[in-house]
Amino acid sequence: MKTLIIGGGVVGYNIASRLVEExxxxxxxxxxxxALERIDSHLDVSIIRGFGSRPDVLAQADVKAVxxxxxxTNSDEVNMVACMNAGLMSQTPVVKVARVRDPSYTDDQFLEDETYGIDLMLNPEQVTADRILxxxxxxxxxxxxxxxxxxxxxxxxxxxxxxxxxxxxxxxLRERFPDxxxxxxxxVRSGDVLIPRGETVILPGDEVYLVTAIEDVDEALGSAGLVTNPVRRVMILGGGRIAEFLALGLEARGIKPKIIEPNRDRAVALADRLPDTTVIHGSPTDADLLMEENAGEMQAVVICSASEETNLMAALLxxxxxxxxxxxxxxxVEYRSLIKTVGIDACLSPRLIAVSSILRFIRKGRVVAVQALGDGDAAEVLEFEAQLSSEAVGRxxxxxxxxxGALIAAIVRNETVLIPRGATVIEEADHIxxxxxxxxxxxxxxxxxxxxxGA
Structure with missing residues (x-):
């Protein structure tokens, strides 16, 4: 497939890398x-320097055949105009994906307007908040x-x-929990990803990934010794868009979170928009303030300020x-490794979450790479739809x-989730x-x- 990527930053680079591999x-x-020099040095792609929303640059990229x-890019407007111009200039139907951060652009009245003609508008902050929820x-x-x-x-x-x-x-483990x-x-052990076999030993400090049906989640977590008491007390450090989306989601669940935001005007705006959230004007790295607001008694503290250094210091505090x-x-990336070493429970990258979400959409109907595991994308999780012509069907x-190094972990057939065994037969239309x-x-x-x- 001939694909044009506008924007060569972290998101564009990672998407290009995955698509080239395919x-x-x-x-x-x-x-x-x-950015172009880095891409040209590491990836087998064509590069063009210019503003991707301009028709002359799109023509140079042979957009009519895309x-x-x-x-x-970091500009919502550039991303949207690039997609719209590509739709106008292309001689064949073109799939259009845009990263759009401003929520006003993703209002339903705009999404339903054919003038835009954009197949997917992805808001990285929204999908990150959804992941945290x-x-x-x-x-x-x-x-x-x-x-x-x-x-x-x-x-x-x-x-x-x-x-x-x-x-x-x-x-x-299978003998102890047969049903x-x-x-x-x-x-995941010391950053390396192991696809386990029967003799693999689970060690303290390992991050183990369980695959289960949604209705069996509580049982699976109970088997692992985890109590699934619902979270009610949540503090959010930093009041950016991720924090706002997260607070809205928590309020919808009947939870009343606290937000600590250093910018007074932003704190006032959040307080106006979030009626069930306590918004405090202060620094996320103010130890006295965190103690005063009982950070240590919270069931969850989410750190999501706009400053990477602030997030690192707040995590340590x-x-x-x-x-x-x-x-x-x-x-x-370096901060992610450091944050994990001090005992932080989860560390998320909005950019990499955006990459996974975009790849999920691009690959829909063929193969979905939902996320990377471990450091440096050492492993992937994929979802296939079995087709009749596949050599796996009927066997x-x-x-x-x-x-x-690969494991078939689950099969979904007619809305029933199967944890496969050696005798399980793959059927046409199974999701694997x-x-x-x-x-x-x-x-x-x-x-x-x-x-x-083909391959």
């Missing part, structure tokens, strides 16, 4: 020469993702020395005060040449959830894809 013909447009445009729904987890329209959950948990899973081999509706899909759970936001799993190390993604994709589509 055989797309990719062109990246950006007006920043340093099948898909993904506009992910999902994490807060299940106390004690480090990560959560949905598959098969929410029927399957991938849940990350941290193994403590007292965990029922600690010290068990996977085969022993549990979950499977261990991956183990909050950890010392001992709330039940801390969730931090950062787009700096038992034990007959398939599933590559080492797979966890795979990066080097195994190509082989498992070839096994499960349509033979007509």
């Amino acid at each position: 055989g797309h013909d990719v062109t990246v447009v950006d007006d920043d020469p340093q 099948e898909m445009i993904v506009a992910v 999902n994490l807060l729904r299940y106390p004690g987890i480090t990560d959560v993702s949905d598959f098969a329209d929410g029927q399957v959950k991938l849940i990350g948990i941290r193994i403590t020395p007292t965990s029922p899973f600690s010290g068990l081999r996977l085969m022993e 549990a509706g979950f499977i261990v899909g991956a183990v 909050a950890h010392q005060m001992g709330p039940s759970r801390i969730i931090a936001i950062t787009n700096v 038992e799993l034990r007959e398939l040449r599933v590559p080492r 959830v797979v966890l795979a190390q990066k080097e195994a993604v190509g082989s498992i994709s070839q096994l499960l894809r349509s033979q007509e589509a």
Whole structure:
């Protein structure tokens, strides 16, 4: 597929990298020469320097032959105009995706207007807030993702020395919980992702990913020794858009959060828009203020200011005060590693969440890469729809040449979630959830894809 990406920052780079691996013909447009130099040095793509919304630049990128445009610059207006101009200039139907942060642009009256003609408007702050809300729904987890329209959950948990899973081999885990509706899909250990086998031992400090049906989540977490008491006391440090979306979501659940925001005008605006939220004008790194507002007694503290350094310092302060759970936001890879080492429960990157959301949309109907696992995208989670021409259809799993480093973790058939066994037979139209190390993604994709589509 011929794909045009407008914007060569972190989001554009990561999308281009994934699409190149899948055989797309990719062109990246950006007006920043340093961004283009990095892309040209590492990726097999065409690059064009210029403003991606301008018709002459789009013409230089051969937009008339493009099948898909993904506009992910830091400007909402550039992204929207680039998509609209591409639609006007293309000689064939083109799929248009735009990163749009301003909520006023994503109002229903605009989304339904054919003048825009944009297939997906993605707000990174909104999808990040949704991810946090999902994490807060299940106390004690480090990560959560949905598959098969929410029927399957991938849940990350941290193994403590007292965990029922600690010290068990996977085969022993199956013996101890024979009727549990979950499977261990991956183990993250010191940043490395292991796709476990029967002899794999679960150790304290591991981050273990469980795959389970949505109706079996509580049972799976109970087996792991986690109590699923609902979160009611939440403090949010930083009052940006993520905080506002998050507070709105919490209010909708009947929760009354606290927000600490350093900018007085922003704090007043939030207080006007959030009737059930207590908004406090102050610094997220003011230890006295955090103690006064009982940060240590919170069931969850979410750190999401606009400053990376503030988030890092606030995470360290909050950890010392001992709330039940801390969730931090950062787009700096080095900070993510540092924050995890001090005991923060979950660390999210809005940019990488945006990448996953866009890839989910782009790949819809073929293969969905929901998220990367571990540092450096060491592994991926994918969802396939089995087609009749696939060599896997009609065969038992034990007959398939599933590559080492890959695991078929769940099958969704007619809205029923199956935790597969060796005798499970894949049928046409099944949705198959797979966890795979990066080097195994190509082989498992070839096994499960349509033979007509090729590898």
